[in-house]
Amino acid sequence: MSIESTWQYLAMTLAAVPRSGLLVLVVIAIGVSAIGSFMVRRQWPLGLWVRRGSTLVLGGVLVLVVLQLARFDSRLEMAVPQIGLPQQVVEGGETRVPMAPDGHFWLRAQINGVQANFMVDTGATITAVSQDVADRAGLKPRRGGLPVMISTANGPVSAQLATADEIRFGNVAARGLDVVTSPNFGDTNVIGMNLLSRLASWRVEGGTTMIMVPNNPQAEVELR
Numbered sequence: 001m002s003i004e005s006t007w008q009y010l011a012m013t014l015a016a017v018p019r020s021g022l023l024v025l026v027v028i029a030i031g032v033s034a035i036g037s038f039m040v041r042r043q044w045p046l047g048l049w050v051r052r053g054s055t056l057v058l059g060g061v062l063v064l065v066v067l068q069l070a071r072f073d074s075r076l077e078m079a080v081p082q083i084g085l086p087q088q089v090v091e092g093g094e095t096r097v098p099m100a101p102d103g104h105f106w107l108r109a110q111i112n113g114v115q116a117n118f119m120v121d122t123g124a125t126i127t128a129v130s131q132d133v134a135d136r137a138g139l140k141p142r143r144g145g146l147p148v149m150i151s152t153a154n155g156p157v158s159a160q161l162a163t164a165d166e167i168r169f170g171n172v173a174a175r176g177l178d179v180v181t182s183p184n185f186g187d188t189n190v191i192g193m194n195l196l197s198r199l200a201s202w203r204v205e206g207g208t209t210m211i212m213v214p215n216n217p218q219a220e221v222e223l224r
Contacts, residue, residue, distance in 0.1 A: 029057040095170030097210040105210045107191070109169035111179075112137040116189050118169070120210060124192035127167070127179045128159070133189055134181040139164060141181070148180055157184035167195065171220050172212060174198065 033054035039047025097105045097120065105120040111129065114137040118127075128150065129139060141160035149156045159182035167174045174195050196202050202212045 029054045033058070095172050095212045095214075097170075097212070099208045099210075107169045109167055109191075111167045111189075112139070112165050118189045118191045120191045120196075122193060122196065124190050126194045127164070127177060127192040128185055128188075128190040129162075129164070129179045129181050130185045130187050130189050131181055131183040132187065134162065134179075137164070139179065139181055150180060150182070157182055159185075167191075170212070172199075172214050 033051055036047050036049075036051030036054055039050060041047075095107075097107050100106045107118055107120065109116060109118050111133065114133060116129075116133045126148075129137070139162040141162055148159050148161060150159045159180040162179055162181055164177045164179050165175065167177055178194055196212070198214075200213045200215045202210065204210050
């Protein structure tokens with residue numbers, strides 16, 4: 001990454017801090033910890049308790065961050081219980097998607113009942129939704145969630161984590177699925193590996209057809 005890109009990444013991350021309750025809480029806890037340490041050095045009453053309290057807050061934030069990161073890494077997800085987070089489920093029968101003329105696999109899907117075109121991207125960690133579709137589908141940034149940095153063709157962009165109640169296409173139904181949203185995504189919506197990894201199997205046949213096999217059969221969704 002070039003120096004210019006690094007500074008751009010850092011600036012975007014800092015700009016996202018006020019929008020994250022967890023990051024604001026971390027800044028406050030660090031400040032309180034510094035005050036507690038000062039009180040301890042001066043041997044003021046309650047200084048030790050102030051410092052311990054801020055440490056407990058930082059530990060709680062660390063646990064929440066690990067739980068959120070577990071949603072992006074299947075290895076962590078096996079080891080860390082998803083406390084207080086919606087269960088992610090993918091169900092349905094085999095769905096076949098032919099390759100489009102542009103060399104990508106596109107499908108017509110519903111997200112929270114709103115129809116939209118999605119590109120299947122096996123290189124994407126998480127499903128991404130354009131801001132227009134997110135607004136129409138009623139997707140709201142998760143309260144207290146950390147902003148995430150997503151690599152795009154135009155460089156890294158800041159995005160917000162949300163939960164889609166349901167994404168449906170073909171015989172596939174994915175419920176309680178993590179998605180990221182950002183005005184910087186333009187009009188593109190992407191099906192990422194956090195959905196594909198929950199299928200019973202998926203493969204590309206003959207280099208021209210993607211076949212997705214979920215775990216349980218569902219009625220095929222009718223799309224206009």
